[in-house]
Each structure stands twice: as structure tokens, then as C-alpha cells.
Amino acid sequence: MKRKMMAGAAALSLCCGAHAQSSVTLYGILDTGIELVTHAGPTDDKVVRMPGITGSLPSRWGMRGVEDLGGGYSAIFTLENGFNVRSGDVNQGGRLFGRQAWVGVSNRFGTLSFGRQYTMSYWAIVDADQLGPDIYGGVGSLDSYMPNARSDNTVAYKGTFSGVTIGGTYALGRDSAGTGNSPGQGTCAGAIPGNYNACRQWSVLLRYDANAFGVAASYDEQRGGPGAAANLFNGTAPIALTNSGDKDARTQLNGYIKLGQLKVGGGWLGRRVQTVSPTLADVHTDIFYLTGTYFVTPAMFVDGGVYRTVDTAQDTRATLAALRGTYLLSKRTGVYLQSGYVFNSAKARYTLSQGGPGTTPNAGVGQLGVMAGIRHSF
Numbered sequence: 001m002k003r004k005m006m007a008g009a010a011a012l013s014l015c016c017g018a019h020a021q022s023s024v025t026l027y028g029i030l031d032t033g034i035e036l037v038t039h040a041g042p043t044d045d046k047v048v049r050m051p052g053i054t055g056s057l058p059s060r061w062g063m064r065g066v067e068d069l070g071g072g073y074s075a076i077f078t079l080e081n082g083f084n085v086r087s088g089d090v091n092q093g094g095r096l097f098g099r100q101a102w103v104g105v106s107n108r109f110g111t112l113s114f115g116r117q118y119t120m121s122y123w124a125i126v127d128a129d130q131l132g133p134d135i136y137g138g139v140g141s142l143d144s145y146m147p148n149a150r151s152d153n154t155v156a157y158k159g160t161f162s163g164v165t166i167g168g169t170y171a172l173g174r175d176s177a178g179t180g181n182s183p184g185q186g187t188c189a190g191a192i193p194g195n196y197n198a199c200r201q202w203s204v205l206l207r208y209d210a211n212a213f214g215v216a217a218s219y220d221e222q223r224g225g226p227g228a229a230a231n232l233f234n235g236t237a238p239i240a241l242t243n244s245g246d247k248d249a250r251t252q253l254n255g256y257i258k259l260g261q262l263k264v265g266g267g268w269l270g271r272r273v274q275t276v277s278p279t280l281a282d283v284h285t286d287i288f289y290l291t292g293t294y295f296v297t298p299a300m301f302v303d304g305g306v307y308r309t310v311d312t313a314q315d316t317r318a319t320l321a322a323l324r325g326t327y328l329l330s331k332r333t334g335v336y337l338q339s340g341y342v343f344n345s346a347k348a349r350y351t352l353s354q355g356g357p358g359t360t361p362n363a364g365v366g367q368l369g370v371m372a373g374i375r376h377s378f
Contacts, residue, residue, distance in 0.1 A: 021068035028061030032085040033373025040359040051355025052084040054135050055373040059085050077103040093179030110159020117156050120205035121149040124218035128254035128265035130291035130303045135354050136340030137322030142309045148182040151201045167205040174201040184231025197244040198225035215255040222248045230273045234316040235349025245276040266290040285311045299328045316348035332377050339370045
């Protein structure tokens with residue numbers, strides 16, 4: 001009996017000790033408002049709506065956890081759901097945890113993780129583009145993949161050493177749900193017997209961050225497969241990428257600098273869509289951008305940016321400008337007012353708003369958007 005009691009006490013001690021070294025955090029963002037968009041759709045009319053996809057940031061809730069395994073090792077995980085505040089429906093093709101769903105192990109040499117994760121394109125641009133996934137600004141208004149740079153079935157590594165971050169991802173099939181991995185990509189489930197490269201995706205990152213500046217470079221390549229496509233988001237029909245030899249690749253170079261209360265960022269994003277089909281021409285696009293954020297007071301800041309995209313092959317070009325002002329009511333709650341305008345060339349149909357479908361203008365028509373919103377984080 002004494003031995004049994006001692007064994008039970010030891011087991012209880014181990015259980016409680018492990019529990020004391022573990023933590024799970026619940027977090028989230030709710031962001032919505034009312035927007036006005038002009039020259040929307042084929043009728044060239046205005047629309048007033050509550051946007052469904054993003055405001056200043058996409059709405060989400062999630063859980064992240066960490067357990068100390070000893071010896072400098074930790075088990076970590078993140079589960080993150082994306083949803084629309086206006087109706088409560090789920091984004092990312094209806095996935096329960098469509099923004100992130102991964103588990104991994106970390107130590108001083110970095111993190112190795114497995115599941116649905118951001119590609120290195122996201123980690124490269126996150127500091128250089130001040131507007132990020134904003135409804136009007138951000139590179140995402142001209143290339144919707146960028147704020148949705150994720151892949152299923154992904155093995156990822158990322159580590160930082162004396163300010164230098166290196167990372168890479170490899171996806172065995174970037175859309176295992178078969179409902180669309182990111183906007184404009186179609187579906188590409190992968191894991192096809194006898195066709196190893198179908199629907200594969202890989203990305204790499206190299207960046208350096210100091211106290212007052214940082215630079216980054218990344219490369220992200222997606223292979224074709226059944227159902228895959230490349231949307232240029234300029235009003236032209238998506239390009240079918242049904243062969244595993246087809247490629248949709250993005251290369252980035254960017255940086256940022258901090259000057260007191262001002263942060264300035266900018267860069268270049270080059271996209272190359274190549275197919276093995278002799279009847280489909282390759283398409284190259286280039287996006288250049290300059291952005292900034294200035295804190296007027298600790299509770300009030302203004303940010304904005306100018307973005308230029310050039311697609312020579314399809315003769316489409318556009319310039320987008322956006323400005324946003326935010327006032328923080330508390331550490332968790334803020335209100336904002338923002339506006340943007342996109343200037344389209346004669347054949348271009350880039351849409352300003354990322355708030356949902358139905359606002360693509362007619363060719364050559366510019367578009368104005370204005371939104372007032374509120375954001376709460378927990």
C-alpha cells in the first residue's frame with residue numbers, strides 16, 4: 001500500500017508539473033464597418049455594404065499553445081479560424097481552421113512545424129507593406145494571394161539567428177480540402193499517384209531585422225494540377241494550370257526603416273506564370289509599392305500607401321492609393337476611417353475593395369472606396 005501511494009504521488013507530481021509548464025491562449029480580432037464603393041460591377045453603379053472579408057484586418061479567432069518539453073525544447077501549436085462578422089460564416093473555403101492549423105517543435109535553432117501554414121511570402125512582406133490585408137490598400141488589393149499565402153499539407157522551418165531569419169515551406173498538396181486554397185487559385189488537392197509534382201508548393205525566405213530597419217527576400221512557387229488556375233486579378237480570365245509542369249512563381253525584395261514615430265516600407269513583387277501549353281502565353285507582372293505609418297499621438301496614427309502594377313503581356317496597368325486614420329479607444333479597441341482609389345488603364349479591371357465579390361469595375365474605369373469601421377481584439 002505504501003509503495004502504491006508513493007507511486008500515485010509521483011504520477012500526480014509529474015502530471016501537475018507538466019501542466020504547470022503548459023499554456024493555451026485564446027485570441028481573436030473582430031473588425032467590421034460600412035463601406036461605399038463607386039463604379040461597381042457591369043452596371044457601373046455604387047454599392048453600400050458591410051464588407052465580408054476584411055476591414056483594417058480580417059476577423060479571426062484562434063488558440064495557440066506551448067508546452068515546455070525540457071532541454072530547451074517546446075511543443076507548440078496554433079489553430080486559427082477566419083470568419084465574417086456580418087453573417088458569422090467561415091472563410092478559407094469553409095475550413096474550420098482555415099487561417100492556420102499546425103503543430104510543431106521549437107528550440108534555439110528554430111521551429112519545425114506541420115499542417116496548414118503561411119508560406120514564406122507572408123513572412124517576407126509583413127513589415128514592408130504597412131497596410132497589409134486592409135480592404136483598400138496593401139499589395140493584396142492587386143494580388144489577392146499575398147494576404148492569403150497559405151498551403152495545406154505543409155512542412156515548415158523558420159529560425160532567427162542574430163537578426164537573420166531563414167525559412168522554408170514544402171506543401172505535398174496545397175489544397176487538400178478541394179475547396180480553394182487562396183483566391184484565384186482554383187482547386188489543387190495533389191497527392192496524385194504517379195505525378196509527384198502535381199499541386200506541390202514550396203517557398204524560401206531570407207530576411208534581416210535590426211532595431212531601426214529590415215530587409216527581406218522570398219521566393220514562392222506553385223505547381224499545376226487538376227483544377228489549378230492562376231488569376232491575375234485584372235479582369236481577364238484565369239489561366240488554367242492543369243499540368244504539373246505549369247508554374248506560378250512570386251519573387252519579393254522589400255524593406256522598411258523606422259524614424260522616430262514614422263515607419264516607411266516599400267518593395268517589389270514579381271510574378272511569373274508559365275505553362276507547358278504551346279497555346280498559352282507566359283505572363284509576367286510587377287508590383288511596386290511605398291507605404292508609411294506615422295503615430296500622431298500614442299492613441300492616434302495615420303498610414304497609407306501607393307501601389308503600382310504592370311502586366312505587359314496582357315496590357316493592363318493600375319495605380320492604387322490608400323489612406324487610413326485610426327484612433328485607439330483602448331489597448332484592444334480602435335475606430336478608423338479610410339479611403340482608397342484605383343486608376344485602371346484602358347484594358348484593366350482591377351477592383352479596389354477586398355470586401356467581397358461583385359465590385360469589379362468595367363475596363364478602364366477608376367474606383368473610389370470609403371469605409372468607417374471598428375476593430376476589437378481579445
